[in-house]
Amino acid sequence: MAVDLDALPLTRLCTYVVTRPLAERRARAEELHAALRRAAGRIVERQRWRLGSVAAVLDRSDSSSGSEEKHRRPLALALAGHYLLREAAERYEACWTPPPPADAGGPEPALLLEPSGATDLATPILAALRGRPSLVAVISDGYDNDPPGGAGEVLRVFRERLDPEARSVVVHVNPVFDADDFSPRALTPAVPTIGVRDASDLPTMLAFARFAAADAALDGLHAFLAARVAELLQEDAAGDAAAMEAEP
């Protein structure tokens, strides 16, 4: 059965993509890539989301396979974040762990990634910090095992010693909620961790997390909230209009 890719919201589209067999993803790479860009673009435009220089650290290690119920959910969220941040950013760099094979090819190597290997988050985080971007988003389930706790230590020391004014804001985005306390697992207390179930929440969640991380001025928060309210009203109006049309 053919699936109308443009009818799927970004997160569902990403779940669809990462659960396709690799051969199918390779054969349809151009089509899937274009659909993913459009879906991400729709969110970015609707929320008028603009970012400066951004580096994303994206976890596709074995644990991104997710649970049986939420198959490959973490990998799908990483892919969604990748497309969203690239659409919103002026300058964008993606650091996958483990990195994609050199011969991946196609329009977008990330399309062909499979969950695999141990989680070395420390190395890609160091790579991401090197360009001193204004935002580093680490999209990972927080199970950091090569070496264990390495990413948390890198982020803690970076914040304490190398960037105490938080010119590079680091936010940990966790697509998985811990089974014991229903909260996202943190890498370190030194950077905020936000739990995200749906990629379309990412702009709002990231913006709030930036306030937490950067201790931004009150004016900025006012402006941000005003924009969110306007957007919400607009969405409501659009939703009401759609409901009117649906009336018999």
Next chain:
Amino acid sequence: MTRPERGKLDARGLRAAPSQVLGAVRLVPLVRDEPLAGLHLYAAPTHADLTVVRLDPRTTYTAYVPHALVAALPGHGQAHASAGTQLVRPRAAPEAVFRVQMTQRLARREGDGLRLLPQHLALEAYLSVGFGGPDVAWPEYSREVLSRGLSPRVERVRRGDAVRGLDDALRVFELYPGQVGVLVFVADAFASAFVTPCPEDYRRLHRTLLEDMYGELLVQYAVLHPDAAALWGRIDGGAVGSLADLADAVAGLRREWGAFAGLMASGLLDAEFDVATAQHLGGFRLQRFLPSFNPHAENHVGEAIVDAAGRLAYLQTFRLSAAQARRGRLLSALVAADWEIAAAAEALGTSREELLARLRNNGLERLLKAHVR
């Protein structure tokens, strides 16, 4: 069953990869550069609440056995292999029927394969130490033990899902390329070893670790030391002035971590065991082994399948609790001394009175007559 021989485990071809830690549980992947050809393992769930195994006409072994393992030569019953991958979930709704499975032996030949009850084979070897009771009616022993031996001999173990954090650790654990086995540590105390012939077998059997048996001690360790690993690997921020310094510090952390030599830390390779061969299959031998019951060391019972050269194709171990090891030590000393209390006491470097007290204190009081002092 052959007579036991003294020996060590032969881990040639196996090496430990960097470990992964979650909470109190550390899993050390064991990797083979070359898979061990000629043998495959898969699990066959038993679906029984209780398994009763007839060991001989007068002796049965009764336990909860979640699955059997089938060791097969190439070409044997491959159709079964996929069925074996399904794990039995704990039942959501209670069933009216209490399922009891009757089995003839703990390990038996089935065509080109060998069916065994993992860990139970080893545990039964432990339970059978001194099981028959004294052959000579020494005056200290109770009438009951002289006529019936130690029957029923009971030991309590826990299932893996009682070890807090093991479930999560197994779920988020990332298989290492070429991984064929794992060492499980709880709060950095060695709990068990599991080795299979090849990576595909391991991948299928990984989750069965949750149904394996673990000692009470490990359940306690997991509760008492939930974050054992957090003691490792902090970076000294004072020495870091640049991102390059930070990268060096991470490399140092990784070296330190990799130096946790799993196989060495387990102490498995140094330990001497009493090894007995239970079955033959092609060029392979199924063995089970008992520790030396040294009170100052960890004591592991286990079973293994080794090839003609003595290399491990399959290994599974169970760590005895300190109390279980003490009972094993006392009973094996009594057996070695033909149950003569004074001789056994001498072999243990203690007095007759002290040995009698130790037997009472270690849950073996029913061996003795009530008035014996």
